[in-house]
Structures are given as structure tokens and as C-alpha cells.
Amino acid sequence: MTKYIFITGGVCxxxxxxxxxxxxxxxxxxxxxxxxxxxxxxxxxxxxxxxSPYQHGEVYVTDDGAETDLDLGHYERFTSLSLSRLNxxxxxxxxxxxxxxxxxxxxxxxxxxxxxxxxxEIKRRISLVAETVNPDVLIVEIGGTVGxxxxxxxxxxxxxxxxxxxxxxxxxxxxxxxxxxxxxMEPKTKPTQHSVSKLREIGISPDVLLCRTGVELTPEMRSKxxxxxxxxxxxxxxxxxxxxxIYEVPLIHGQExxxxxxxxxxxxxxxxxxxxxxxxxxxxxxxxxxSVRIAVAGKYTELNDAYKSIYEAxxxxxxxxxxxxxxxxxxxxxxxxxxxREIFAGIHGILVPxxxxxxxxxxxxxxxxxxxxxxxxxxGICLGMQCMVIEFARNVLGYENANSTEFDxxxxxxVISLMEEQSDVVNMGGTMRLGSQPAVLRKDTKLAGVYxxxxxxxxxxxxxxFTNRYREIMEERGLRISAxxxxxxxxEAVELTDHPWAIGVQFHPEFRSKALAAHPLFRSFIExxxxxxxxxxxxx
Ligand code: GLN
Numbered sequence: 361m362t363k364y365i366f367i368t369g370g371v372c373x374x375x376x377x378x379x380x381x382x383x384x385x386x387x388x389x390x391x392x393x394x395x396x397x398x399x400x401x402x403x404x405x406x407x408x409x410x411x412s413p414y415q416h417g418e419v420y421v422t423d424d425g426a427e428t429d430l431d432l433g434h435y436e437r438f439t440s441l442s443l444s445r446l447n448x449x450x451x452x453x454x455x456x457x458x459x460x461x462x463x464x465x466x467x468x469x470x471x472x473x474x475x476x477x478x479x480x481e482i483k484r485r486i487s488l489v490a491e492t493v494n495p496d497v498l499i500v501e502i503g504g505t506v507g508x509x510x511x512x513x514x515x516x517x518x519x520x521x522x523x524x525x526x527x528x529x530x531x532x533x534x535x536x537x538x539x540x541x542x543x544x545m546e547p548k549t550k551p552t553q554h555s556v557s558k559l560r561e562i563g564i565s566p567d568v569l570l571c572r573t574g575v576e577l578t579p580e581m582r583s584k585x586x587x588x589x590x591x592x593x594x595x596x597x598x599x600x601x602x603x604x605x606i607y608e609v610p611l612i613h614g615q616e617x618x619x620x621x622x623x624x625x626x627x628x629x630x631x632x633x634x635x636x637x638x639x640x641x642x643x644x645x646x647x648x649x650x651s652v653r654i655a656v657a658g659k660y661t662e663l664n665d666a667y668k669s670i671y672e673a674x675x676x677x678x679x680x681x682x683x684x685x686x687x688x689x690x691x692x693x694x695x696x697x698x699x700x701r702e703i704f705a706g707i708h709g710i711l712v713p714x715x716x717x718x719x720x721x722x723x724x725x726x727x728x729x730x731x732x733x734x735x736x737x738x739x740g741i742c743l744g745m746q747c748m749v750i751e752f753a754r755n756v757l758g759y760e761n762a763n764s765t766e767f768d769x770x771x772x773x774x775v776i777s778l779m780e781e782q783s784d785v786v787n788m789g790g791t792m793r794l795g796s797q798p799a800v801l802r803k804d805t806k807l808a809g810v811y812x813x814x815x816x817x818x819x820x821x822x823x824x825x826f827t828n829r830y831r832e833i834m835e836e837r838g839l840r841i842s843a844x845x846x847x848x849x850x851x852e853a854v855e856l857t858d859h860p861w862a863i864g865v866q867f868h869p870e871f872r873s874k875a876l877a878a879h880p881l882f883r884s885f886i887e888x889x890x891x892x893x894x895x896x897x898x899x900x
Contacts, residue, residue, distance in 0.1 A: 362490040363626045364530045365499045366518045368564070370506045370555025371537040375572045376609075378431030380535050380599065381501040382438035383610040387619035388497055389439050390610075390638065391631040396495040397435040398447040399428070400482070401503040402510035406452040410789045417665025421819045421871055422447070425795025431501065433669050437676075437875050438610065446489050451510060454481045474513050482517035483524070497626070506534075506558050519563045531625055534559060534566035535599070538573040538581075547575050549585050556589040567625055568595045570618065576600070595621050605645045605675070607875050610638060637876055644679045651684035652708045652889040657727045659720040661689035667713050670741070673873035674711070677882030683890055695723035700730045708896070709737040709861075709889030712744030714821070714868065718767045725751045737861040737888040739881070742822055745854060745864030746776045749826055752839045752856075766824050775830050779850070782823045793820050797845065799852040799867070805842035806855050807863060810884040816843070818852075818867035825866070826851035861888035 409427030426445030
């Protein structure tokens with residue numbers, strides 16, 4: 361029997377509902393409960409796959425190739441979960457399903473309406489996760505803020521869900537903000553009261569209030585919130601702002617008794633909790649000294665969310681090397697030939713992330729060239745790997761206008777080209793090579809050493825590929841193919857033989873890195889960057 365926890369948000373966006381859901385998942389797992397977490401996104405896009413990073417931040421890819429909200433990344437990083445397309449639901453998917461059924465005549469002549477048809481479809485998708493995964497607890501995060509027009513069908517659906525399933529098996533957690541106002545720095549409860557009353561208008565009365573706050577909640581404030589919001593005092597939980605890392609959140613929530621009250625209200629046994637591994641990881645992250653400076657050279661570095669998984673994976677890699685990672689977000693369009701030394705002064709490792717479209721490409725290629733020539737550790741991911749190949753073709757093989765056909769269809773040397781299976785694709789959404797695919801590692805490569813494996817499985821999201829007819833010449837001149845698809849038709853990774861650490865991968869290892877287990881490539885990249893730093897300081 362699955363129990364359900366619904367997390368809604370009030371007052372304003374960006375309070376960290378995704379982190380709250382992940383943290384609760386982490387705490388419940390540490391008590392030995394099997395969990396799953398799903399996200400309901402009220403927008404009409406089928407998925408965020410076609411959205412610009414300016415709109416949406418990173419597109420997170422699951423093992424089964426769903427392009428999803430970046431909150432799924434948090435869910436996976438904070439827990440042992442590996443999620444699927446079932447865990448991500450959008451208004452677009454819900455309507456598409458209902459409209460397809462309507463066209464088939466499944467509704468037998470009835471008028472198709474938001475209630476019950478849309479709400480039924482939302483409820484069906486919640487139950488589907490419960491039936492498929494069979495978790496002890498299913499956490500369902502409702503995107504957006506209470507009061508948004510788009511969110512209403514989802515709230516209505518979860519209101520009904522409690523009626524269907526029963527009060528004892530469902531829990532409503534509402535995340536709000538207690539702002540601190542004025543010169544007296546007084547914390548204010550009014551916005552929370554308003555947001556709870558908004559929720560009550562649609563028939564949902566929260567059982568637990570998670571109050572984001574910069575100050576401790578006094579007993580008086582707790583009792584005021586409790587009385588005005590009709591929530592038991594012990595269920596008013598202070599979610600204090602973190603000091604250093606988001607990974608502190610489960611510890612803070614745990615101290616405040618968030619998981620205790622959740623278990624109590626759901627009638628679940630308060631099994632013993634052992635957070636030692638998590639504490640050790642947070643201790644390392646908050647006390648380690650020394651740092652390496654890693655430049656992430658991308659197009660969207662002014663947005664915090666565009667390379668979320670990469671930034672987190674770098675942090676995980678740092679934790680396992682006992683060193684802080686100082687991430688320098690480098691806007692790649694500003695990288696110019698005559699400024700390379702100045703830009704990369706004090707940088708110990710360079711990561712070129714994935715991306716689409718021509719803007720910023722030349723800056724990425726210059727960045728790669730700099731790293732290759734100066735032996736700075738360089739990690740190319742997806743488009744980043746493709747740029748390593750283009751740079752090598754241009755500057756080592758002397759193919760001056762070598763390029764990817766994504767940017768120049770006329771190039772004499774299309775070293776990166778459209779995968780054959782992609783040539784007839786018309787629809788842009790969900791049609792890339794997506795999700796986990798196996799790759800075979802070549803013996804005696806740096807990559808095989810990093811993984812310590814012969815076969816790996818990593819997540820993908822791309823249309824273009826290394827062009828096979830250039831394999832031989834590139835290998836002869838020092839760009840090794842270090843991984844391919846099992847049938848050897850697709851190049852999955854490359855590395856420079858004459859360089860301390862230059863690895864490019866066609867896949868996205870960042871989606872597999874967890875707080876308690878850094879991805880080996882990120883661990884190794886940080887280690888190499890530390891070595892580079894040491895070498896530099898010895899040289900001066
Ligand atoms: N634009 C490139 C491709 O489609 C790279 C994609 C990516 O970096 N995710 O192959």
C-alpha cells in the first residue's frame with residue numbers, strides 16, 4: 361500500500377519545492393522506506409525538451425530518455441532513485457492523452473471537461489507510478505505557486521485523490537515563505553496565512569507547513585501560524601535558509617522533525633534513521649579547504665539553472681577529492697583569441713558543456729584549443745566533445761574549415777554530422793537520440809581507467825555524431841576513440857593521447873552523479889585539475 365505526500369508551494373516561486381521534495385525523499389530513504397518522487401508541471405508544453413534554457417533552465421534526461429524538469433535531477437541526486445518518464449507529468453501530456461481518447465470516441469458522446477476528464481487523467485498518472493514502482497511513499501510535487509490559473513486542475517485532482525484514497529494515506533505539505541521585513545527585521549506570517557487560505561478555497565487544507573525562513577521561528581510565531589492556518593503547532597516546520605550547500609537541507613529538515621511529523625501523520629512507523637553517510641558528505645563539503653577553479657565555458661552561464669547537473673556533479677567530484685570547487689561561469693561568446701591568457705589565468709580545469717546552435721561555437725573551439733595547447737585539463741560534454749573534435753581537425757590535421765554540419769553544411773570536412781537515423785526527423789520534440797545507451801570502452805584508454813569497466817551505460821541527448829570516416833586519421837594524429845556503441849557504429853568518447861587529461865564524451869555523465877556517489881569522470885576531472893594546480897604552483 362502506497363502512501364502519498366503532495367507538496368504545494370505558496371507566496372512566491374523559487375522557494376525550493378524541488379529540494380524540499382528531494383530532502384524528504386532522502387530522509388525517508390534513510391529510514392528504510394522505499395520511495396518515488398514525481399513532478400507535475402502545469403505548462404502546456406509536452407515536455408521541456410523544446411524550451412529555451414532562458415525559459416526553463418536545464419532539460420534533465422532520464423534513463424528511459426524522457427526530457428524532463430530539472431527537479432528530477434534533484435530527486436535523483438538526493439536519493440538512490442533512477443526515475444522514468446512516468447515521474448514527470450505536464451498539462452500538455454494530460455491534455456494530449458484526453459484529446460486522443462476523445463478523437464477515438466472513448467468518451468461515448470459525453471462532453472469532455474476539466475472535471476472529471478482532465479482531473480481523472482492526472483489521478484491516473486499518479487496511480488500509475490504507485491502501481492509501477494510500488495513505493496512505500498510516493499512524493500508528488502505540484503509545480504508553480506498556489507493561485508496560478510494553470511495549477512488549478514492539478515490541485516483539484518489531488519483534492520479528489522485524498523477523497524478516493526483516504527485521509528490516512530495522503531498528506532498535504534505546503535511550502536511557504538516567512539519574509540523578514542523592515543528595519544526591525546520582523547518576520548511576517550501574513551503571506552503564509554493568505555496562501556493557506558487560497559489553498560483552502562479549493563478545498564485543500566495543509567497538514568504540514570514547511571516555512572522557508574531566514575530566522576528561527578519563535579514559539580509565539582509557531583502558535584500564530586498554527587492558529588491562523590489551522591495546522592497543528594508541531595506540524596509547523598521551520599525550513600531555515602542553508603549556510604553553504606543545498607545538501608544541508610535534509611539535515612536541517614531532520615533536526616526540525618519534518619520526517620517525524622510526516623511519518624506520524626501517515627501512520628508509518630518511525631524507523632531508526634541513520635544519516636551518517638549524508639553527514640559525512642556535508643561535513644566534507646562545508647569544512648574542506650583548498651579549492652580548484654573550474655571554468656564552465658557555456659552559452660547560458662548567466663543563468664544559474666542552465667547547467668544545474670554539471671555544477672552539482674562538479675561539487676560531488678570536489679567532495680570526493682576533499683577540495684572545494686570554485687566554478688567560474690564563463691560566457692563563451694566573450695572568449696576571444698587575444699584575451700585567452702587573461703581569461704584563463706588562475707583556472708585549473710575547463711569544462712565545455714552541451715548545447716545547440718551556432719552561437720558561441722567559435723569561443724568554445726578557442727577554449728578547447730587553449731586547453732589542448734597548454735595542457736589544462738579539459739572535459740567536453742556532448743557539444744563540448746564535438747568542439748574538441750572540430751578543434752583537433754582544424755588545428756592539428758589542418759582542415760581549416762572543419763565543422764559540424766549543425767553549423768556549416770557546406771564545410772569541406774564535416775567531422776561531426778547528423779546521425780543517419782536523424783535525417784528524416786521533422787518533429788523537434790522528443791526525437792533526439794535520448795536516454796541510456798551502452799558503450800564499450802577501449803582498453804588502455806584513460807577513460808577505461810577512470811571507469812574501471814569495459815561496458816558503461818550513460819544518458820544521451822543529441823542528433824549529431826563523430827563522422828566515422830575521420831576515425832583513422834584522427835587516431836593516427838593523437839585523438840583516440842576511447843568508447844563506441846557496442847556495434848562500433850557511433851563514437852561515444854574521445855581523448856587526447858598527448859595531454860594529461862583531455863576527455864570528450866558524447867553522453868551526459870552529469871545526469872548520473874549523486875551527492876553520495878560522484879560520477880567517476882567528474883571525480884577524475886577534479887583530481888586532474890588539482891594536479892594541474894599543484895604543477896602550476898610548483899612552476900612559479
Ligand atoms: N547540438 C549537438 C547535437 O545535437 C549537441 C547536443 C548536446 O550538447 N546535448 O548533437
